[in-house]
Amino acid sequence: MLPVQDTHGNARSGIPMPSTVKKAPPSSVRMSLSGPALRAPYFPPAGSGPSSNPRHSVYRSQNANPLLQSTSKPHYGRTPLHNSTRRGSIWTGNAVLAAPSGSQTLKDPRPIRERAYQSKMRQEIFSWLHATGYEISMQTLTSITGKDYRAMFQHLVNLIDPCYPFEPKVRFEDEFQPALRALRYPFVSQIDNKWLAAPGSMHSWPALLAVLHWLVDTGKARLQYLESDDPTLQNIERIPEEFHEPMHHQALAFEYFSEAYIAFFHGADVFTEQDKVLEARYAKKNERVLNDLEEQKEQLTQLHAEFAQLQTSGAPLEKLQKTHGYLVSDRAKFHDVLQRFEGRKKHLIDTIAHEKEELNLRIANLEQLESEHNKLLDTVKAQNLTPEEVARMNSDHETLSRNLVELKQKISETQKTVMSLEVKMTNHGAAAEEALDLYTNLLSSLGLFPPLSPPFEGVDLTLQLNLATTNVSQLLIGEDIRKVIKPMLNAVAELKRTERAEVESERIKVDNDLDQLTLECENIHEEVREVEKKVVVLNEQADELRDAAQQESMVSNAEAARLERELAHARTAALSSGMGVKSRLQALQFDYREQQAKIARLKDETIRAIAKNSNEIALFKEEVSSRLRKLRDFVEEGG
Known part of the structure; x- marks a missing residue:
């Protein structure tokens, strides 16, 4: 597996990308995926500070920032901080500063000698x-000991790099x-290891x-x-x-190669499961785009x-002209219809005026x-009548009054x-008018207004309601409903049912023809695919014949060159050895x-094979073109 260079400066640049994963050539020894060998021992530069022990670390630190280590990966194949190949720190601030070079000593700009800053x-x-989770008291920080300082130092370092290899048997000064x-502590050159013996002293404690x-x-900052x-x-x-973030692609690549690294350690050379997981993740990424x-x-x-x-249909102008008609x-x-309603309105206005005139006459x-x-009451009062006549008149008056009351009650x-x-007649008249309006609208929607198309051109199906007439037979103005209109409507309905049945039969026939055409088109497409497959096979055979002919030609040319060289050598030898070499x-x-x-x-043979294949390809193209032309003509005729 060959690593590629990371154009984005990723920390995992030593991990091979999926497109560069190749099988190593067969060998009796398996190659390691852990990268190149360790570097040479790192010795600190001169002037970096005194040390009580000349022993140095044999591992040169290659990591500028341990915070860039992955937090989601298992601990397989991880290396400690001092052997990491990750890139430099991206953190800047008051506490995290750039590391000094070996030939330059930086001075700590912090006021570490001031008591307020120390507090x-x-x-x-x-x-x-x-x-x-580290239990400590403020008194311990005030009067620190070497043991407490070592415990706090190792705790803080482990928080930054949990994999740093502290050894209990090694001196803390080392x-x-x-x-x-x-x-990459920037002021490490200003620290003396001798200070660790008494870290709480006045001259060593601030640093x-x-x-x-x-x-x-x-x-x-790491947290x-x-x-x-x-x-x-x-x-x-x-x-x-x-x-679309490049780091996300790098994360998926690192996850893939981590899992492949584990599988490689277990003896696998083909990483099918890891390939499927990565393909599924990118398929999920591209799902919405593919759906769109x-x-x-x-x-x-x-x-x-x-x-x-639109191309096959008629011109819109024809449709508009038809719609305009x-x-x-x-x-x-x-x-x-509007003229009929105007006449009905005028008739109703005349009827209302006649009723008003009749009402005025009755009031008068x-x-x-x-x-x-x-006048009659005044005349009766002026007459001089006897008591018997008055009693008789009163009795007659009472009788007449009772009769009058009875008549008034009857009149009421x-x-x-x-x-x-009248209310019932009005309601029935309104209902009749609504029914007649519905009937008129139906005639309008069905196109049965006169003049009608043959064979009904002499019939008028319209009706008018005349509520002012006293003759019942004259309420409807128009043809006789029972003898003319109803038989006419039945005949029209039967004609429409017949036309609808014919249209439905024609639609079923057209659907059947369309299904047959669709099936034939599918069969033709299937034949075209089969012919394409044959063409691909023929092309492959032609390529194989061409390659074989080229190889044989190369072999023959090499043999001819060898024979020419031998012939020249034989001619040279013949001149010196005489006739004995002529036979050779x-x-x-x-x-x-x-x-x-x-x-x-x-x-x-090669030229004939190429000509034969070219002829077959040309015949195939002509056959496909003829089939497509027939299919197009057939579809145009069917359309």
């Missing part, structure tokens, strides 16, 4: 240690500065406290970075379904179908009768009956002529 550093260290150099404070800030959603974390659980592509293809197909339909005929029918008659009644009942009958020369010339004849024969 602030102690408080931040104390809070961070308690937050990370591990202190290598660990700081591995973490050692600044080291702890720097480790605390670095641990906080903040790990809790963020930065793509450089390369956590596959935080990768969205659709992404399918929808766009469907829309394109629909638009092509609509375009073809329908609208003109409907306008004429609407004017006829009632006033005249009341005046006559008053008669008026109520007349009013109820003639034999070589004969072999040379045979090889030339063989080369010519192979060339002729």
Whole structure:
């Protein structure tokens, strides 16, 4: 598996990308996937500070920032901080500074000698240690011992790099500065290992406290970075379904090669499961895009179908002219209906005026009768009558009054009956008018207004309602309903049912023809696919024949060149050895002529094979073209 260079400066640039994974050549020894061998031992530069032990670390730190280590991968194949190949730190700030070069000594710009700043550093260290589960008191930080300082230092370093290899049997003075150099502490050259014997002394404590404070800030920065959603974390659980960030691609690649690395350690040479997982993840990434592509293809197909339909259908002007003819005929029918309604309105206005006149006449008659009644009362009062006549008149008056009351009651009942009958007649008239309007609208929608088409051209199906007439037979103006209109409507309905049955039969026939055409088109498409497969096979055979002919030609040319060289050598030898070599020369010339004849024969066979295949391809193209032309003509005739 060959690594590729990472154009994005990724920390996992030593991991091969999927496109560069190749099988190693067969060998008796399996190649390692862990990369190149370790570097040579790293010796600190001169002037980096005194040390109580000349022993140096044999591993040169290659990691600039341990925060870039993956948090989602298992510990298979991980290397500690001092042997990491990750890129440099991307963190800058007051505490995380750039590492100095070996030939330059930086001075700590922090006011580590001031008591206020020391108190602030102690408080931040104390809070961070308690937050990370390390129990310590403020008194311990005030009067620190070498054991406590070592425990705190190792705890803080392990928070930054959990894989750093502290060894309990090694002196703390031998591990202190290598660990700081591995973490790229910028002021490591200003620290003396002798200070670790008494870290709480006045001259050593500020620098050692600044080291702890720097480790605390670095641990906080690491925690903040790990809790963020930065793509450089390369956590596959935080990768969205659709992404375009290069770091997300690198994360998936690292996950793939991590799993392949584990499978390789278990003896696998083919990583099928890892390939399937990676393909499924990218298929999920491209799912929405593919769905959009399918929808766009469907829309394109629909638009092509609509375009073809528009091309095959008639001109829109013809449809508009036909629609205009329908609208003109409907306008004429609407004017006829409007004239009927105007006539009905005028008739109703005349009826209302006649009723008002009759009401005024009856009111005048009632006033005249009341005046006559008053005159009669005055006449009776002026007459001088006897008591018997008065009693008789009173009895007659009472009888007449009772009769009058009875007559008034009868008149009132008669008026109520007349009013109820008028209301019923009005309701029935309104219902009849609505039914007649519905009948007229149906005639308009069915196109049965006169003049009708043959054979009904002499019949008028329209009706009018005349509610002002007293003759029942004259309520409907028009043809007789029982004798003319109803038989006519039955005949029209039967004619429409017959036409509908014929149209349905024609539709079924057209559907059947369309299904047959579709089946024939599918069969033709299937034949075209079979012929294409044959063409592919013929092309492959032609390529194989061409390759074989070329190989044989190369072999023959090499043999001819060899024979020419031998012939030249034989001629040279013949000049020196005489006639004994002529026989060999003639034999070589004969072999040379045979090889030339063989080369010519192979060339002729190759040319004939190429011509034959080209002829078959041309015949196939002509056959496909003729089939497609027949299919197009058939579809155009069917359309």
